[in-house]
Amino acid sequence: MPIKCMKCNKDAIIFQKYSGMHLCRKHFIEDVERKIKLTIRKQYNVEKGDIIAVALSGGKDSIVLLHILHKIFSKRRDVEIVAITIDEGIEGYREVTLEKARKLTSELGIRHIVRSFKDEYDKTLDELVAQERELGACSYCGVLRKSLMNKIANEIGATKLATGHNLDDEAQTIMMNHLGGDVERMIRLSPPRALEGLVLRAKPLRKVPEKEIALYAIVNDLPFDMSECPYAHEALRGEVRDMINDFEVRHPGTKYSIMRGFDKMVGILGKEFPQASLTDCRVCGEPCTAELCQACKLLGRS
Ligand code: SF4
Ligand code: ZN
Known part of the structure; x- marks a missing residue:
């Protein structure tokens, strides 16, 4: 006999070990959206x-994020949502995810801006990695994407x-920083916090486990791509992910505990490490803490 939802007695589609709840499709969707709305309000x-x-x-995370933000804010005429996709130039991977991104934005009628590393930095990520052996692909990718975004x-x-x-x-990420001291x-x-030149960032999905994001995308029939970046295996992150999943x-609830502990630490230590003041990079003009930003340093600009 199928297990029933603890809120309405319909067939459950998920068991949240960390909360002890069995939830049906409707109540699972409600639960994910409630967590996201609360996070946005807090941020x-x-x-x-x-x-x-x-x-x-x-990918599934950003597809779910756009779907939910559109669901929450599309009725507000005084708020606009714009999607930005960066094409890093990763052969055989980015083309597929880009297609899914285009499909969703056109379905939702959302303005979509696509820009590439090739146009901006004159090289694709593949070309950069082939040239520079010093750092892994993710180091280049993360810094350059953040700056361009x-x-x-x-x-x-x-x-x-x-x-x-x-x-x-x-x-x-929290655990990787712990391990690195x-x-x-x-x-x-x-x-x-708001800083001159840096657009205020938020992570509305930070309280939703990855598996639930994937399930939310599936039950809402969202167009997402499951393929993995060919450079993903390089990262130490893989080892940390396996350890935390284990x-x-x-010990269900470990992921939430790691995040809760971190949020408490920020409350206590935030004053010890005030945000550094920012200045404009002398080459590209993007905000940074030194004379030259990380992106320009990686690109060998001076
Ligand atoms: Fe970029 Fe690394 Fe993510 Fe691939 S796995 S998209 S190289 S940060
Ligand atoms: Zn710069």
């Missing part, structure tokens, strides 16, 4: 005239920038 107020830029890769968000006058980091991503960097991960199976 910032959406105000009249806001332009919310959404980093849309075409902020630049585009500023160009379109965005007041907020939402990214699709989920609970698993957050727990992994990098407290300062960890505190800088904390909910951002703990989560044996």
